[in-house]
Amino acid sequence: xxxxxxxxxxxxxxxxxxxxxxxxxxDPLTGKYSPPDVYDLTILGAxxxxxxxxxxxxxxxxxxxxxxxxxxxxxxxxYILPASDYTPSLQAANKTYLISSNGTTFNxxxxxxxxxxxxxxxxxxxxxxxxxxxxxxxxxxxxxFTYAYQPDPYIPTYTYTDETQTPAMGGAQGSTxxxxxxxxxxxxxxxxxxxxxxEVVADANATSLSGTYTIKDGVNSVGQIGNxxxxxxxxxxxAGTLQGGSYxxxxxxxxxxxxxxxxxxxxxxxxxxAITGENLSLLDLEALIASKGANWTNLPAKGSFILxxxxxxx
Numbered sequence: 001x002x003x004x005x006x007x008x009x010x011x012x013x014x015x016x017x018x019x020x021x022x023x024x025x026x027d028p029l030t031g032k033y034s035p036p037d038v039y040d041l042t043i044l045g046a047x048x049x050x051x052x053x054x055x056x057x058x059x060x061x062x063x064x065x066x067x068x069x070x071x072x073x074x075x076x077x078x079y080i081l082p083a084s085d086y087t088p089s090l091q092a093a094n095k096t097y098l099i100s101s102n103g104t105t106f107n108x109x110x111x112x113x114x115x116x117x118x119x120x121x122x123x124x125x126x127x128x129x130x131x132x133x134x135x136x137x138x139x140x141x142x143x144x145f146t147y148a149y150q151p152d153p154y155i156p157t158y159t160y161t162d163e164t165q166t167p168a169m170g171g172a173q174g175s176t177x178x179x180x181x182x183x184x185x186x187x188x189x190x191x192x193x194x195x196x197x198x199e200v201v202a203d204a205n206a207t208s209l210s211g212t213y214t215i216k217d218g219v220n221s222v223g224q225i226g227n228x229x230x231x232x233x234x235x236x237x238x239a240g241t242l243q244g245g246s247y248x249x250x251x252x253x254x255x256x257x258x259x260x261x262x263x264x265x266x267x268x269x270x271x272x273x274a275i276t277g278e279n280l281s282l283l284d285l286e287a288l289i290a291s292k293g294a295n296w297t298n299l300p301a302k303g304s305f306i307l308x309x310x311x312x313x314x
Contacts (some may be wrong), residue, residue, distance in 0.1 A: 041143030077251025228256025
């Protein structure tokens, strides 16, 4: 009887130990978090937009009816805040929100992680997401606001440099000079940040750059602009990349100009330029890289840009 009782107690204790171990094993896997604090933010408070290099910084305060406040700093390459998922970043980057001592906060507490999802319909925004605060509070947010920025686009201060050389057929590195011409290697900056580089072939005796220029793969005459290019030497068994020719920036992406029906018009007023690109064919860089140099195609959408009051740098 004693043996039976001891065996029975051993089985009970063993079962309890196994259950305890199983629970201890599962806890770290499943995680035990406090339920999130839920807020519906529908009141738009302070709002501001400013240029931050190649990006725009959007500062917004969203509140609920009890004045709980989400203060956000978001970044985008677009002038209008686009619909997207915004992830945390310690520095300015496209489609992120700032986390730092001067970054995004909720009721003054720093946000340290989480994703903000923003949708846009007409001028109306909706927002949602799970955010984590520095004190380990979890927030579940929803809400909406109406776009209220002034419609006039921000116009940066444009400057340029101009280096000249004698171009050759097939490009600056070609072997046959283009008689009576000069290549103007124009680099444009927007608020001091690089924006565009153009290889403009003009008459060597011209007193201004005014004119309408076509894009040419291998320049061979006055009135042309050399196209852009991108090569990855690993496609041919080498190392490194070679990129250049004419291109401009769209946010953080390089838009390489390609031969086509597009034009660049320059109005030169005593060295102050107005530069307009229209109907521009642009290299599909993503397709080129994916094909390892086999697919030299253009983007389906044409490119354009307008640069006004571009002043020569000293």
